[in-house]
Amino acid sequence: MLFILQSERTMSDQKNTSEIIIAPLSASPLKVNRFGYGTMRLTGEGIYGEPPNRKEALEILRKTREKGINFIDTADYYGEDVTNRLIKEALYPYQTDLIICTKVGATRKPDKSWISFNRPENLRTSIDNNLRTLKIEQVSLVHFRVMPHSDVPLKESMDAMFQLQKEGKILHLGMSNVSVDDLNIAISMGNIATVENMYGHAQRTTLKTPHGENRGGEEVLKICIENAIPLIPYFSLINALTKKDDRISQVAKKYHKTEAQINLAWLLKRSPFILPIPGTSSLKHFEENCESVQIELSEEDMNYLD
Numbered sequence: 001m002l003f004i005l006q007s008e009r010t011m012s013d014q015k016n017t018s019e020i021i022i023a024p025l026s027a028s029p030l031k032v033n034r035f036g037y038g039t040m041r042l043t044g045e046g047i048y049g050e051p052p053n054r055k056e057a058l059e060i061l062r063k064t065r066e067k068g069i070n071f072i073d074t075a076d077y078y079g080e081d082v083t084n085r086l087i088k089e090a091l092y093p094y095q096t097d098l099i100i101c102t103k104v105g106a107t108r109k110p111d112k113s114w115i116s117f118n119r120p121e122n123l124r125t126s127i128d129n130n131l132r133t134l135k136i137e138q139v140s141l142v143h144f145r146v147m148p149h150s151d152v153p154l155k156e157s158m159d160a161m162f163q164l165q166k167e168g169k170i171l172h173l174g175m176s177n178v179s180v181d182d183l184n185i186a187i188s189m190g191n192i193a194t195v196e197n198m199y200g201h202a203q204r205t206t207l208k209t210p211h212g213e214n215r216g217g218e219e220v221l222k223i224c225i226e227n228a229i230p231l232i233p234y235f236s237l238i239n240a241l242t243k244k245d246d247r248i249s250q251v252a253k254k255y256h257k258t259e260a261q262i263n264l265a266w267l268l269k270r271s272p273f274i275l276p277i278p279g280t281s282s283l284k285h286f287e288e289n290c291e292s293v294q295i296e297l298s299e300e301d302m303n304y305l306d
Contacts, residue, residue, distance in 0.1 A: 036071030
């Protein structure tokens with residue numbers, strides 16, 4: 001009965017589809033405009049090092065204010081620490097309604113490979129690094145990135161994250177790259193505000209590649225809705241634009257829009273609990289992505305694209 005009551009209440013809270021509420025049942029809910037920006041693409045090749053066009057990267061970040069974007073996704077292992085430094089340079093002092101969401105649980109090696117960094121002492125180091133670089137006293141939202149096949153038990157990592165929250169370093173705690181089992185374990189331990197998984201029209205379920213395992217959003221979306229947990233999709237465009245879909249092309253022609261814009265419009269229509277955060281290092285593409293919020297796909301379109 002508790003989940004039913006929560007679902008009814010939070011569905012009402014989310015009825016304005018231009019906004020989304022993070023942790024609506026908490027003492028400190030966060031209201032954000034339902035179109036964010038992911039900074040990963042602002043780094044150098046291989047998500048490592050400085051951006052090839054630093055001026056354009058800073059301009060994109062400053063444009064987020066103009067576009068009404070108040071949710072920015074980052075991580076200290078982007079670059080490394082490149083996106084956090086760019087955010088501070090472009091946007092500090094921050095507007096009061098800006099939500100900077102970071103991730104911990106991974107790090108990079110000099111060969112650009114991704115490795116786990118999820119022991120309690122690692123997580124504390126990462127959080128302190130984010131606070132220092134971003135020049136903030138508390139992170140509004142932190143996602144713990146699950147690294148599949150890690151030798152550190154999930155409960156050990158999450159205990160450390162909840163402790164950091166108790167200490168006031170974190171306001172709200174979310175998870176990234178989670179399976180159904182991971183998410184259920186975390187929910188049993190404490191309040192989970194958001195989930196960031198791979199999700200888009202072209203790739204909705206878990207994808208295993210030689211480079212790692214990206215857990216899909218479709219598997220956890222029902223649990224997210226039942227528990228008033230917004231789903232924040234990553235790789236929503238990178239998979240879509242490499243997998244040509246004639247249905248997307250046809251709808252794009254119908255509305256005289258780009259295929260990327262239709263992919264994003266599909267996410268916005270798919271569920272009011274989805275908060276897209278498309279990333280790009282191109283100012284032109286950033287401007288085009290922002291126009292997606294003006295596209296209202298019909299039920300006929302959605303059935304066609306299903």
